[in-house]
Amino acid sequence: MNRRTFLGGSLVLACGPKLMAALRQERLAEAANILQEATSSGLVISAVMHVVQGDSTFTRAFGKARDEHTMFLLGSISKPIAVTALMTLFDKGAFQLDDPVKKFLPQFTGDGRDRTTMQHLLTHVSGLPDQLPENGTLRSKHASLTEFAEHAIRAKLDFASGTKYQYSSMAILLSARIAELISGTEIRSLVESNVFRPLNMTRSAQGLGKFRLEDMVQSQTERAAPESGGGDPQAKDWDWNSSYWRKLGAPWGGTHASAPDVARFLAEFLQQNGAAVKPETARLMTRNHNPDGLTPRGLGLNVGKLAGSPGCSERTFGHTGSTGTISWADPATETICVILTSLPARAVQPHPRDAASARVAAAV
Numbered sequence: 001m002n003r004r005t006f007l008g009g010s011l012v013l014a015c016g017p018k019l020m021a022a023l024r025q026e027r028l029a030e031a032a033n034i035l036q037e038a039t040s041s042g043l044v045i046s047a048v049m050h051v052v053q054g055d056s057t058f059t060r061a062f063g064k065a066r067d068e069h070t071m072f073l074l075g076s077i078s079k080p081i082a083v084t085a086l087m088t089l090f091d092k093g094a095f096q097l098d099d100p101v102k103k104f105l106p107q108f109t110g111d112g113r114d115r116t117t118m119q120h121l122l123t124h125v126s127g128l129p130d131q132l133p134e135n136g137t138l139r140s141k142h143a144s145l146t147e148f149a150e151h152a153i154r155a156k157l158d159f160a161s162g163t164k165y166q167y168s169s170m171a172i173l174l175s176a177r178i179a180e181l182i183s184g185t186e187i188r189s190l191v192e193s194n195v196f197r198p199l200n201m202t203r204s205a206q207g208l209g210k211f212r213l214e215d216m217v218q219s220q221t222e223r224a225a226p227e228s229g230g231g232d233p234q235a236k237d238w239d240w241n242s243s244y245w246r247k248l249g250a251p252w253g254g255t256h257a258s259a260p261d262v263a264r265f266l267a268e269f270l271q272q273n274g275a276a277v278k279p280e281t282a283r284l285m286t287r288n289h290n291p292d293g294l295t296p297r298g299l300g301l302n303v304g305k306l307a308g309s310p311g312c313s314e315r316t317f318g319h320t321g322s323t324g325t326i327s328w329a330d331p332a333t334e335t336i337c338v339i340l341t342s343l344p345a346r347a348v349q350p351h352p353r354d355a356a357s358a359r360v361a362a363a364v
Contacts, residue, residue: 075321083300207249
């Protein structure tokens with residue numbers, strides 16, 4: 001090796017970290033540009049992007065979002081938050097994953113229900129439907145969460161628990177109802193006391209909490225899911241933007257939060273600090289519990305490569321929301337990505353949140 005080759009190689013090694021950091025910033029800027037273009041065109045009304053990579057943070061607000069602290073309706077990112085409130089009770093020995101659901105809900109019996117366990121509820125293999133057939137009727141009459149749960153208890157199982165995978169909002173509802181019965185505290189208050197406060201999530205609420213409807217980003221309902229009242233003028237008093245739905249605090253989709261707060265939530269599992277749940281419980285929640293051949297699921301969380309974007313590792317965990325949100329954490333790169341938008345997930349493909357998320361994954 002001659003002197004010139006040696007010096008050149010040394011220069012590359014010395015500059016490597018700086019070059020990599022510059023490349024990451026470039027990719028993150030590309031992700032931000034996707035959201036900027038989407039809001040500038042009017043496709044997306046509001047959006048916030050918040051990325052944490054080790055000790056560095058990249059945050060941008062777009063459209064009508066005032067700043068990074070703007071609060072969005074999270075949609076199904078609500079599910080792992082509600083499940084975390086339940087798992088704080090697991091940490092106290094209040095239940096086991098193999099406990100039958102009927103132990104806590106005695107009416108949940110017959111027609112195969114007796115074999116349904118708590119783990120089945122939390123990993124979407126219970127056989128319960130995603131939404132109730134009478135969902136629209138219940139929402140139009142402004143039913144309470146307890147009334148929703150009473151209907152879910154009686155819902156027909158689509159298959160024997162544990163044999164198939166079927167995403168189920170009603171399974172998460174029943175797990176939250178069990179949390180209420182065990183703790184003697186309704187789920188909105190339980191999430192506040194056992195999740196938001198310990199994690200310093202000051203811009204979050206299960207329902208509206210201490211906040212007002214005016215504090216929240218309005219969802220673009222025109223092309224939303226039918227069960228949300230998507231674009232139906234007859235559903236204005238129960239759709240995503242209605243006072244009823246925003247106050248209800250549905251554990252399957254009614255949480256409000258800012259992007260940095262969602263990142264704080266994911267950091268509890270990435271860093272395993274034990275602020276809300278024990279470190280061993282955090283590890284339990286972020287590993288796959290479903291057998292081979294079924295969609296991998298943690299406890300309330302998506303897990304594996306598909307939990308993030310192309311380029312994420314098998315250790316990735318997170319969740320998306322039909323309101324237009326995505327969040328994931330990859331322990332392999334110590335990256336947390338949260339992108340909250342007001343555009344429903346089914347409104348357009350590819351969705352700007354997914355395109356931006358893919359850029360973030362490529363940046364690491």
